[in-house]
Amino acid sequence: MSAPTVPSRQPATDAPAPAASQAPPAVQAPRDDVLANIQDRVLWLSTAIIDHANRVRDNAPGPKVGGHQASSASMVTIMTTLWLDQLRAGDRVSVKPHASPVLHALNYLLGGLDESYLTTLRDFGGLQSYPSRSKDPDQVDYSTGSVGIGATAPIWGALARRYVETHPSPEAESGEPIGRQYSLLGDAELDEGAVWETVLDPMVSELGEIVWIIDLNRQSLDRVVPNIGAARLQGMFAAAGWQVVPVKYGALLEELFAKPGGDALRRRIDEMPNPEYQRLLRYDAAELRARIPGDGQDAEALRTLLSSVPDDELHxxxxxxxxxxxxxxxxxFAQIDDTKPTVIFAYTVKGFGLATEGHPQNHSALLTENQMTELASRLGMSLDAPWQRFAAGTPEAKRLTEAADRLQRPAVPDSQPxxxxxDLGRTPNGTANTQSALGRTLLDLNRAAPEAGARVVTVSPDVSSSTNLGGWVNKVGVWSAAERTDWFADDPETILHWRERPSGQHIELGIAETNLVGAIGELGATWSRWGQPLLPIGVLYDPFVERALEPWSFGIYAGGQSILIGTPSGVSLAAEGGAHQSIKTPSIGLEQPGCITYEPAFALDTEWALLASLGRLGRPDGSSAYLRLSTRPVDQKLAAIPEDPAARERRRKQVVAGGYLLRRAEGTPDLTIVAMGALITEALEAAERLAGQGFSADVVCVTSPDLLFRAVQARRGLDEAPDSILGSIFSPDRAAPMLTVLDGHPHTLAFLAGINRVPAVHLGVTRFGQAGDLQSVYRYHGIDTDSIVGSALDLVD
Structure with a gap:
């Protein structure tokens, strides 16, 4: 019997439970009776939670609510044993998405969830479809739901925990010991590439607190997977430096294997295809005796062995x-080696203990009322009173109380970053780009505000020097759990000094963007986990933001606050060609919940936006940020930074709020040119040329289309954001036809024309790029100065 791979990620339709070919089996024998009774109650509660949501609760006229009774059932023993016998207060657990009802059932029995919530699965404001750290009412350590992301999150949680231990905040000691980080995942999740990107990162092999438990039920959404290759998967983990612990057979089977003919039975089960094993689960004992022996050389020995086993025991x-x-x-669990990560392959039956067990279509099947009644009778429960806890004073209640006491965590300290x-007080001059301003701002912050600087942690996927973090890395060092020798320290030609030590503030991962955002998501959650706020910044090439978007978005959903910096960006990466030119990222930033996006044009704009973004991290009302930076050289005099302190502060506030009027035409303008980021130079040049032809133009520099859109929504009563910035830069008395331009998709700024309902033209990038010099590439996309002037004349003449 090998083991399975992935289900399709198509949403499942709710199907009726497959008819059982026999009465459901008794839940297995030799076991601790108290634990067995608790396990039975967890099975019942997790099944009943889903049953109530679909069969009892009135959901008309909507579709079925859904839920995964079979996927939950396969995890019941694993989770009950883990919670009751293994977990300690310092441990954290990521629960596979479809087993969320098991988590809620355990939390209920342990006293961490009120009974009123058991009827609210997938109801508005109730228990979430999948475990949610930010939305569920009970204790959830990691949000899961997107396949593979929940599995890897505890790895980055372990990294974050180690980091805060080496950078302690004196005012925020949690008092909680470092514990293990468990991932409970379905075997299908091993088909996700992000899982292997994480497993293979060199840093991960040092994290001995990591324990993965794989629910190896060998089924996907629609079928029994024929060729799982469990041995191959185990070899892949072992090759990555993990301890591999297979848990294939239980005590009953091992006892049979020890009898005469037992070796033949083990061989038969080991070698039979997954679908054959699953089919045999649906037969009674007589049919098992007829079908298990087969017609091989061991057939007679198997018949002899099976004939001696009573029906109930065989079943x-x-x-x-x-x-x-x-x-x-x-x-x-006793074999876990805490010096390296461990993966436990736990063989299971999907739907174990239910009428649907082992059926290839049981993934989203729901038990019928009759099947629920039979289950209740077998487990000593009642459909009329489904939420019974164990009576006070019973051994089960005592054991649950002991577990609850053991799992009690100290309160998270209330700590402010x-x-x-x-404003750091510098005014850049000469020619600079926004990417270089990133490293300069971090160094200046360290000098001006060392306490805040000490909380900054940067993460990159092997692109530190090419994203202008070299000076920062040289200053603060590279983080490592233990100090390592820098063998190039005495090399005079070495520019980037790679000093690895526990006090370092830069984390360098392998080239895997999903790992980067997973890490900053967990580094950005330390304020709420252990009361130690960090200011994490992840830096990657902007074209690869889309590759990292889903796990970063999921990290934000789970409460992680971080800054993602995409640089270099756009077709301004002219010589790199179309493969490295990002187009959609400006609008992605605008649309991402829980995040404020900036695309500054000047170095000082970058500093102000970055400082404002850092100031929003590590707090209950905080948010993440995305900054899109460029390598395009820009003359910093064009920023026209006011010398008067009050005027400078006004400009800073406008930059942070979303934009400012950079060039003000005399009188009422004939045109408003709105530019963002690298295209500010062309916008200003176009305004000068238009003035020479008798057309006056205001030039607005947008720093955050995101905040401007929120302001527009607020003006219409659809958002609570401030909207005063709109009056400052898009005053109705200066309303004029509008031309917008950016190094990205033009629809990003298109909404601005609706503020004063003016005619508009929107320039940007809508097709894959070409390699070439900057002006040729801009001309190719119609965002060069000539194109801006031509479009402006068409608009106003």
Missing amino acids: AAFRNLGGHDPRALGEA PAVPT
Whole structure:
């Protein structure tokens, strides 16, 4: 019996439960009776939570609510054994998405969830479809739901925990010991490339607190997967430096294997295809005796062995896989080597203990009322009173109380991040680009506000020097759990000094953007986990933001606050060609919930936007940020920074709020040119040329289309954001035809024309790029100065 791969990620339709070909089996035998009773209650509650949401609660006229009774059932023994016997207060657990009802059932029995919530699965304001750290009412350590992301999150949680231990905040000691970081995942999640990107990162092999438990049920959404290759998967983990612990068979099967003919039975089960094993689960004992022996050389020995086993024992033993045997699981937990990450392959039956167990279409099947009644009878429960806890004073209640006491965590200290200055006082001159301003701002912040600077942690996927972090890395060093020798320290030609030590503030990962955003998401959650706020900044090439977007978005959903910086960006990467030219990222930033996006044009704009973004991190009302930076050289005199302190502060506030009027025409303008980022030079040149032809133009420099859109929505009563910035830069008495231009998709700024309902033309990038010099590439996309002037004349003449 090998083991499975992935289900399709298509949403499942709710199907009726497949008819059972026999009465459901008794839940397996030799076990701790108290734990067994608790396990039965967890199975019942998790199944009943889904049943109530679909069959009992009135959901008319909508579709079925859904839920995954079979996927939950396969995890019941694993999770009950883990919570009752293994977990400690310092441990964290990421629960596979479809097993969320099991988590809620355990939290309910442990006293961490009120009974009123058990009827609210997938109801508005109730228990979420999948575990949610920010939305569920009970304790959830990691939000899951997007396949593979929940599996890897505890790895980055372990990294973040180690980082805060080496950078302690004196006013925020959690008092909580470093614990293990568990991931409970379905075997299908191993098909996700992001999982292997994480497993293979060299840093991960040092994280001994990582424990993955794989629910190896060998089923996907629609079928039994024929060729899983469990041995191959185990070899891949071992090659990456992980300890591999298979838990294939339980005590009942092992006892049969020890009898005469037992070797033949083990061989038969090991070698049979997954679909054949799953089909046998649906037969009664007589049919098992007829079908298991087959016609091979061991057939007679198998008939002899099976004939000596009573029906009930045979039926229970055949489905007695290791993932359903607390004793086998306990032995596996005892083997965990805390010096390296561990993966436990726990063989299970999907739908174990339910009428649907082992059926290839049980993924989203729901038990019928009759099947629920039979389950209740077998487990000593009632459909009329489904939410019974164990009576006070019973051994089960006592054991649950002991577990709840053991799992009680200290309160998270209420800690505020250090104040971040809003202006570092420098006024850049000469020619510079916004990417170089990133490194300069971080160095200046360290000098001006060392407490805030000490909380900054930068992360990059092997692009530190090419994203202008070299000076910062030289200053603060590279983080490592233990100090490592810098073998090039005495090389005079070495420009980037790679000093690895526990006090370092830069984390360098391999080339995998999903790992980068996973790491900054967890680094950005330390304020709410342990009361130690960090200011994490992830830096990557902007074309690869889309590759990282889903896990970063999921990290934000889970409460992680971080800054993602995409640089260099746009077709301004002219010589790099179309493969490295980002087009959609400006609008992605605008649309991403929980995030404020900036695309500054000047170095000082970058400083102000970055400082404002840092100031929003690590707090209950905080938010993440995305900055899109460029390598385009820009004359900093064009920024026309006011010398008067009050005027400078006014400009800073406008930059942080979304934009400012950079060039003001005399009188009422004939045109408003709105530019963002690298195209500010062309916008100003176009305004000068238009003035020479008798057309006056205001030039507005947009720093955040995101904040301007929120202001527009607020003006219409659809958002609570401030909207005063609109009156400052798009005053109705200066309304004129509008031309917008940016190094990205033109629809990003198109909404601005609606503020004063003016005719408009929107220039930007809508097709894959070409390699070439900057002006040729701009001309190719119609965003060069000539194109701006021509479009402006068409608009106003």
